[in-house]
Amino acid sequence: MKRKLLSCIVALIMSFLVVMEVSAASTTRLGGQDRFDVSINVSKNGWKTSSTVVLANWDAYGDALAAGPLAYKHNAPILLTKSNVLNSRTKSEIQRLKTKSVIIVGGSISVSENIVKELKNMGISVKRIAGNSRMEVANNIALEMGNSSRVVIADGFNFPDALSIAPYAARNGYPILLTNKKHNLDKSTQNIINQRKITETIISGGPLSVSDQVFKSVPNPRRFGGNSRYAVSANIAKAYFSSSSTAFVTRGTVFADALTGSVLAAKRNAPILLIKPNDLPIAIKSYIANQGVGNFTLLGGPISVSEKTNNTLRHPIVGQTIVLDPGHGGKDPGAVGNSLAEKEIVLDIAKRVNSKLNQSLANVVMTRETDVFLELQERVELAEKSGADIFVSIHVNSFSSPSANGTETYYDETHAPKESRELAEEIQKELLKALGTTDRGVKKSGFYVIKNSKMPSVLVEIAFISNGNDAKKLADTTYRQKAADAIYRGIMNYYE
Ligand SMILES: [Zn+2]
Structure with missing residues (x-):
């Protein structure tokens, strides 16, 4: 009986916290x-x-x-x-x-x-x-x-x-x-x-x-x-x-x-x-x-x-703290292929997302704004320290076979599983619409930054650097802007 009461109270507090988090x-x-x-x-x-x-x-x-x-x-x-x-x-x-x-x-x-x-x-x-x-x-x-x-x-x-x-x-x-x-x-x-x-x-x-x-x-x-x-x-x-x-x-x-x-x-x-x-x-x-x-x-x-x-x-995004995490950097180029380096593409796209979010009065924190190396743990700590409301890690994909192509977005169920999944779905949907890439789906995976970040967090793989068609888009600033707009809209949709 007592235990039941306790769990009731815990549930009540939890639901209250969830309501608090999305206060518009x-x-x-x-x-x-x-x-x-x-x-x-x-x-x-x-x-x-x-x-x-x-x-x-x-x-x-x-x-x-x-x-x-x-x-x-x-x-x-x-x-x-x-x-x-x-x-x-x-x-x-x-x-x-x-x-x-x-x-x-x-x-x-x-x-x-x-x-x-x-x-x-x-x-x-x-x-x-x-x-x-x-x-x-x-x-x-x-x-x-x-x-x-x-x-x-x-x-x-x-x-x-x-x-x-x-x-x-x-x-x-x-x-x-x-x-x-x-x-x-x-x-x-x-x-x-x-x-x-x-x-x-x-x-x-x-x-x-x-x-x-x-x-x-x-x-x-x-x-x-x-x-x-x-x-x-x-x-x-x-x-x-x-x-x-x-x-x-x-x-x-x-x-x-x-x-x-x-x-x-x-x-x-x-x-x-x-x-x-x-x-x-x-x-x-x-x-x-x-x-x-x-x-x-x-x-x-x-x-x-x-x-x-x-x-x-x-708009509910006003005043929300959003961490954008362009993957890799510095000594770690990430994936390379078709004369492109992941670390450069994702930084460029993240900056474009940043400026869109700024226009919407979100408080954006970038894990890196230049070509520097950060440990994964540092990225998670930065998000925690800045009181992030959501965490979006931006990557591009690569595979040994050049035929692999398309867009996928990951979430993890350790923390805020429902919100993380929603965020992943919104971003994935917008990216597909904007880029016309193959839909590889929204997937679960325990990548370090999304497994350890306590706020709703996702990891986006925009397209394959190792695929000719995808890489052409990743090299093109028009497409990078489209990708950024899509990530931005996905985040806005999540808040709406
Ligand atoms: Zn990566």
Whole structure:
């Protein structure tokens, strides 16, 4: 009886582990027809009620750049308004939240006295944080937030860098101070820094946004630069959100969605990753792939973050660690024949698979990227050490009789037999389709690397180097690309 119970529990744990292993990437879109909708959907997603709301102008980011940390401090969403009239959707969101007080950021040109009146008529108390310039508004927000051991400095006349750092600044209660048009600090801003016992000054953006002069003048500066706004956001994420498997994704050329999303991102301990609507910049891609991020909140509708991007992000391969193992290398050429060496062919094909998988945001680890020799055990250890989710060893075949030809894929039943077999079947199927080679089938065999790798693992024999027809294909870069595409598709199919 007891034993039965125990085995039940073991089975339960095992099935749980299997479910855990194939946990898919997911996306949630907080969209809408315009930025008002997006801010309201962010608010609905993050707050059941909120006694405080921060209100900012819908198209002038200057006064709102520093608002994220203030909103977070009050656990308040940021909503948007036109200057003169409170939009009816924003108004009803304020009602839904049962808001008692509204903090307006910016002067009466940004958010008019008319709106103050309207809010007061709703029985809501209103506080305005203003200033003669956006720098002053930021300073006054900093004063309102109280003392802190760190401050953030960002460009006051462009928004991306300030918004990329906002979730981190918000979570830690660090105010965001802004540079002036010359990318320097106003006297009043310097005063705020001087008055605090600052242990580190975080500078978001390169020297063209926050000058080197500022960098040299502040206590213990740490700069997050990059060759684009996208790279800056990726660098910030890498530094401060490396333990987070979630991220907020939004268009880098419009401020509103990033602004209103930044408070929710802070609540979820997620970075804001800036992207192009239809394209994930390289820095962002490598952040997602290498960090194993699998959970995305998209800020904005399909015009801001396209459906194509959405589909890329939610594919289950995103963030999976895939080890590609080109066989042989260095002193070991592998099979040779028809003026070809296995070690060269398989490395070339593996590199091509690598670049395809990178495009799909998988975290690819190659056992070798050059013509070097590795013991089989080293290959297995590398996979283990990198936390591989699957292992794909790439080889080409050879036989004493030149008539032997075709494609075969091996798996082993020692570890993850079912998954290994599925992976082998998917790759084999795609290779046959792409190369038109003879189907030698999916086979079981205890090759060292697939017998000893604990994750689902396969060994592919693409074709025979010793057969004239097969070798012709292996020599041809078009066919190598076809083989790589096929292995890639097989892996994608396995995850689907
Ligand atoms: Zn081989």
